[in-house]
Amino acid sequence: MAAEPLVRLDSYTDAVVMRLLPQNAELGWTPYAWLLYTVPMLLALFRAPLEPWSLAAYLIAYVAFLVLYFTGYWVQGVRLVLVIAGITLIGVLFAFTPFRFYGATFFIYAAAMIAFIDRDRPRLWHLAIYLAFVGAFGLITRQEAWFFLPGVFIAGVIGALNMHWAEVWRSNARIRLAQGEIERLAKIAERERIARDLHDVLGHTLSVIALKSELASKLIERDPARAAQEIREVNEVARDALAQVRSAVTGYRASGLSAEFEAMRKAFNTAGVILNLEAEPVRLPPAHENTLALVLREATTNVLRHAQARSCRVRLVYRDNSARLEIVDDGRGGDAREGNGLLGMRERIAALGGSLVRDGRSGMRLEITLPVSPEPATAGA
Secondary structure (H helix, E strand, C coil): CCCCCCCCCCCHHHHHHHHHCCCCCCCCCHHHHHHHHHHHHHHHHHHCCCCHHHHHHHHHHHHHHHHHHHHCCCCCCHHHHHHHHHHHHHHHHHCCCCCHHHHHHHHHHHHHHHCCCCCCCCCHHHHHHHHHHHHHHHHHCCCCHHHHHHHHHHHHHHHHHHHHHHHHHHHHHHHHHHHHHHHHHHHHHHHHHHHHHHHHHHHHHHHHHHHHHHHHHHHHHHCHHHHHHHHHHHHHHHHHHHHHHHHHHHHHHHHHHHHHHHHHHHHHHHHCCEEEEEECCCCCCHHHHHHHHHHHHHHHHHHHHHHCCCEEEEEEEEECCEEEEEEEECCCCCCCCCCHHHHHHHHHHHHCCCEEEEECCCCEEEEEEEECCCCCCCCCC
């Protein structure tokens, strides 16, 4: 029920959803599905022999509920308390009508929102006080016994479940922050390493080239032979420097998968996810290694944000001139629509002649296969 970063609208229906709800990719159509619980009440209203003005009054109350319901996804704190109070008031008014049975439905919606009053620390006593109020209201107004089943018991169950999901939301937020910090520190460390390597590789060499070039320019008239010798040495030093730079660049490429494995290990350790990693030394062309590194990064993000997994197994092997990366978690799985990240990975993999298999029947399993020539460029895992 909190606003999240903007996401790209893929269709007109997505645009409709996001006009009423925060632009949160995780919400989807679920809030609309929850409104199905009000359908029996609407059917009862339209089937009852009501006067037009009476039916209009009920419908105005329902529209007011809808406004409060969707507002509840945008606010928290005191404003959400006011939203809950408004929905509760509608339920109280319904309790004094022939449709008082449906008034308890509004208490359920109100109880479901209590968990998000304080998203940093969902408090169970907030829910307990609300349920006590509903129970006392039912006793004072002498409601029938069936009023307490949805009004107190079901509202309590839904409210408690939302307390749990609020805690999950908070944990996921901490994980996202931790992952972002790990990525930031990894980038800083990589930049510092590159700067050190360039200084070590080129600093001394460029100084030698500068000195020998200056010496050759001074000797070119007095001692042409010596000047020619210095120029040849400059050429040799430059070629050696070029070889060192190429070696360093190869090292950066080779560290791609290793760096992602290490980042995955740190992120999972922070989130309390057990990582079982099996990675064979695999020789990969730079394009292949970069693609697998990006897949690892996307998989790490998906496991932490969406899977709710307790463990994850990652296996990288080289078989039959193909590199095969398998990522399996024990999370909730499912066959939800693939996001932009995974679709982008499919395109990258397909461009290299590879394939990506996704199976969400039991947890989530990704298997990426990339064909590799028998003598590829060097890259390490």
